[in-house]
Amino acid sequence: MLPKRYDQARPFATLGILLLGWLLLPLVLKVFTRATFFEIQAPLVVADSYAEDLRNFWSNRLHSKDELLKAGHDLAGLFAEYSYSTQQNAELQAEILRMENLLNLPPLPAFRFEPARVARRDFSGWWQRMVIRKGSNYGIPVGAPVVFSGGVVGRVTEVHQYTAVVDLITSPTFRLAATVSGDNRPFSYQGGLNDAFKSPRGAAEFVPLDVFATRTDPRRVVTSGLGGVFPGGLTIGVISSLESSGDGLFKVGEVALDERLGSLTEVTVLVPLNPEDK
Amino acid sequence: MRRYDPRWLIVFGANLLLWWLVGLANDALAGSAVHLYVGGLFVVYASLQLDRKHGLIALALTGLMFDAAAPVPFGTSLFLLGLVHATLLYGRRQFPREGSVFGIVVAQLANLFLFIALSFLLVGANPHPADAWLRLFVDLLASQLAILLIAPWFLALQARAMELAHIHPETGRRVTV
Secondary structure (H helix, E strand, C coil), rough: CCCHHHHHHHHHHHHHHHHHHHCCCCHHHEEEEEHHHHHHHHHHHHHHHHHHHHHHHHHHHHCCHHHHHHHHHHHHHHHHHHHHHHHHHHHHHHHHHHHHHHHHHCCCCEEEEEEEEEEEEEEECCCEEEEECCCCCHHCCCCCCEEEECEEEEEEEEEEEEEEEEEEECCCCCEEEEEEECCCCEEEEEECCCCCCCCEEEEEEEEECCCCCCCCEHHHHEEECCCCCCCCCCEEEEEEEHHHHCCCEEEEEEEEEEEHHHCCEEEEEEEEHHHHHC | CCCCCHHHHHHHHHHHHHHHHHHHHHHHHHHHHCCCCCHHHHHHHHHCCCHHHHHHHHHHHHHHHHHHCCCCCCHHHHHHHHHHHHHHCCCHCCCCCCCCCHHHHHHHHHHHHHHHHHHHHHHHCCCHHHHHHHHHHHHHHHHHHHHHHHHHHHHHHHHHHHHHHHHHCCCEEEEEC
């Protein structure tokens, strides 16, 4: 009877031995195994992204000449607008440099813009991440801010050879110092309010008591530029209601985030030019 | 000469294919804020049809593959899948292993366990855990429904792959047609 029982319990004994072996395995081997398994599946993750690019290419080839001419006309207008913005930007940069020299201020962190295609989105109740199609081959570092036209997307958390993983602003693990636009007092922003079939939201905590926001007068929440990798002034979302926190010392509220975060196909990674500035 | 036994590779390959397809589905569902988790489906064939050694190898590789792509402590899925595998092996002799109905039931129960275990592990990071559970409940419901639809195809795919390789899944002996 006993041998039979032992035979039945063998799977658990095997699991116990496996677990013990796993716990005793040196960390460097675990890191190596993790990287290896990620790189093995990376081609699968990016393959469908490349297939979609190809599909878009062929569908764009089907457009008529009239449609292309109209698109070209629209683009010419945009190009003129952006040219003007570029000139203005150059003037403002020169002005900032002049002020920095005049007031003997430390220079603002400088970034190189690295556009990247989104290969895979993985938005669960546990985590909110996306895989982009650029990694250490483009010099992307861990912790680099990721943005899009609507503001902050997230932060690079893992860098692999040809891909990188971005922890989204909607993720419960994402936290940064924010301010209300036009105010310089920082408060805490954390992602993680992601109800099904609804737009993503984040939580604002430690908001000063004299900051007000209502549905009719919502306030834009931006990065503070303090204590992190994100430059100041990048849009996070909009806050439309604030209420007193439990202890009455601060206010708390929910930040409505950009709906386009769920359907992004292209993002920009801000690669610090002087990594020691971080 | 001893013939190479690819049973673990066949099951791991099938799991990899399912993982990729579910990843595609999750990518498409990202805008709707719904996420599918089908970890319970990886265990069924490996635990009910394969022998202990090959089942464990296939599941260990599947667990590591899942852990490598998820922000969980490396080895979490390896342990959880291993635990489900050991439990199924423990009572395997009493289970009716033929047919897909029992496989679907096992997949549902295993997925429920894995989903809840992962949720307890990860939900603490959320600023409003109560709200997070509501979202997780919707994800779980969608996942269980997805398993109900996918399981018959996936189990048949693994069985068919073994047939094509002319291998008996439990004994590893060559099967002549």
